[in-house]
Structure formats: structure tokens, C-alpha cells
Amino acid sequence: MKHACIPDFSTYLPSRTPIAHPTPADPIHAAIQRHCAALDNYRTAPSLITNNEVDAAFDALVVTACASRVGAMALLAHLRTFLTEEADFADGWWPSFQMAHARAADLQLLLGGGMPPTAIPPAFPSGRMVPAAVVHMQAPQPMPLHLHVIHGVGAANELISAIAIFGASAWLVGLATTL
Numbered sequence: 001m002k003h004a005c006i007p008d009f010s011t012y013l014p015s016r017t018p019i020a021h022p023t024p025a026d027p028i029h030a031a032i033q034r035h036c037a038a039l040d041n042y043r044t045a046p047s048l049i050t051n052n053e054v055d056a057a058f059d060a061l062v063v064t065a066c067a068s069r070v071g072a073m074a075l076l077a078h079l080r081t082f083l084t085e086e087a088d089f090a091d092g093w094w095p096s097f098q099m100a101h102a103r104a105a106d107l108q109l110l111l112g113g114g115m116p117p118t119a120i121p122p123a124f125p126s127g128r129m130v131p132a133a134v135v136h137m138q139a140p141q142p143m144p145l146h147l148h149v150i151h152g153v154g155a156a157n158e159l160i161s162a163i164a165i166f167g168a169s170a171w172l173v174g175l176a177t178t179l
Contacts, residue, residue, distance in 0.1 A: 027064050027067060038053045061078075076111065080104060
């Protein structure tokens, strides 16, 4: 067959050594180190300046993208440590604490359960945390009789309106066919 091209396996291919490509450093590691340093400075000497440093470091931590899976795992571990250590002061860290919860949940979904899951508190669609009183709601009470009557009257009005519309449209169709 002239159209078939069968390779010649009698010759050996030159050996290829893998070329080590330098991987860029994950920028999230620097953001984690900056956040840890700012937290340590704030814990040793709390002041307005160190508080602003912690806020700036946390903003950089949340905004910085993870360039690798290892960076994402390191960030998730750091956020979990931050959330457990600062759980008593969650009200003082209010926006940062909710952002850390959201970022940890996103990383957990990204990593597909590489670390044990943590309970994420329920939140409204706006991102605001649900108060404990709202979470434990009572069972709905039965509707009083007068409300049943009101709903029945409303349903009867809907039925009468539907019949009137159907009758009027049938009459108009009949009128149009006679013309």
C-alpha cells in the first residue's frame, strides 16, 4: 500500500531530559506573611496605626489571587486559623470576618474538600449574617377563618373575571366571523 505511512521503529529517538521551567512565586504567600506580621504587630501594640495596617493587609489578602493550588491551600489554612483565633472578636472584625468566611467557602469549593469542611453560618443573599433569633423560627400558625373567607372572595373574583374575559373574547370572535 502506498498510501499507508508506517513509522520506522528500528531507530531510537534521542532521549529528552525534562527542562525545569522556573515557576513564579505565588503572590498569596507574601500577602499571608504581610497579614500575619500585621496581626502580630497589632496584638503586641494595638493602636490606630497598627489597626489600619491590619485592615490594609487583610484587604490585600482577600484581593490577591492564588497562582497555584498550593497557594490556595495555604490561604485556606491561614483563613481558617484567622477565623478560629479571632472568633471571639468577630464583631470588631465585622466586614473582614464575613469576607474571610466567604473567601474560605470559595476556596473550599475550589479545592474540592482538600481539608476538612467547616460550618459556614447562614447568611442573607445580601451577605449579612442571619441573627440567631431568625434562624430558629416557629412553625407557621394556621390561618384564621376570616382570612380564609377573604382569600375565597378573592378567588371567586378571579374566577368571575376569567369567565367574563373568556365570554367577551368568544363573543368578539363570533362577531368577527359574521362580518
